[in-house]
Amino acid sequence: MTPADGLPAALDELTRSPRDARARFAHGQPTGAVAFSADRRAAGRREQEVDVWLWNVVNPRRPKLIAKLTGFGRWAEAVAFTSNSQNVMAGSAGGVVRIWSTGDIKGARTGTPPAPIGHPLTGPTAPITAIALSPDGKMLAAATTNAQVWFWGVGTPNKPGSFGSLTEPTGTLNSLAFSPTDNTLAAGGAGRVLRLWSYRPYVIADRICSRLGTPLTQGEWKQYVAGLPYRTLCPAPTPSS
Secondary structure (H helix, E strand, O other): OOHHHHHHHHHHHHHOOOHHHHHHHOOOOOEEEEEEOOOOEEEEEEOOOOOEEEEEOOOOOOOEEEEEEOOOOOOEEEEEEOOOOOEEEEEEOOOOEEEEEHHHHHHOOOOOOOOOEEEEEOOOOOOEEEEEEOOOOOEEEEEEOOOEEEEEEOOOOOOOEEEEEEEOOOOOEEEEEEOOOOOEEEEEEOOOOEEEEEOOHHHHHHHHHHHHOOOOOHHHHHHHOOOOOOOOOOOOOOOOO
């Protein structure tokens, strides 16, 4: 039997979800966002709900609620796991991202929600609609309803740092994705435009320098960058042989 021959059976198996699984996942409100970890856990948030719900789905027929993650003053809007499954992150309508350690979640007493680690990731002034992690897990991006993408360094989750933001002038952003193979972030939203950005500083610097052609002279620096000491930003082009 070929893989194509087996596809209808596989799809049929997926659509015949057992009733007990549906019942365990049901929690009174529609699920607005969901994410899977590499070790078969699932996180979801409810519409108009400040908590993030975390399940163990190693046995999909009998998912088990592990914890409800708290820490937001307004609704949770987006969730994501790190690739090593050690942390789960969520963004809220209050423009805040929180991070939890899955190790803390495992060790928490039943009924006691684990506390977020580190300080809240702040900066956005509008609700967060989507979050995404870079392939190396060191950068977190969050899209907002006021058409911005915010960046934080999360290589050390308990000591995150802000990298600033980008603005997309065409309207609300509601989806984000990092390319798994290069330094590109894609963002889409209400403006019916898919915007691509390079997010690594050295890549951006290389592109700027390639367009400049030659470094700024000291005279040009004095004219355009008054008040700062002169330094060479781009290497001089190598003479062609």
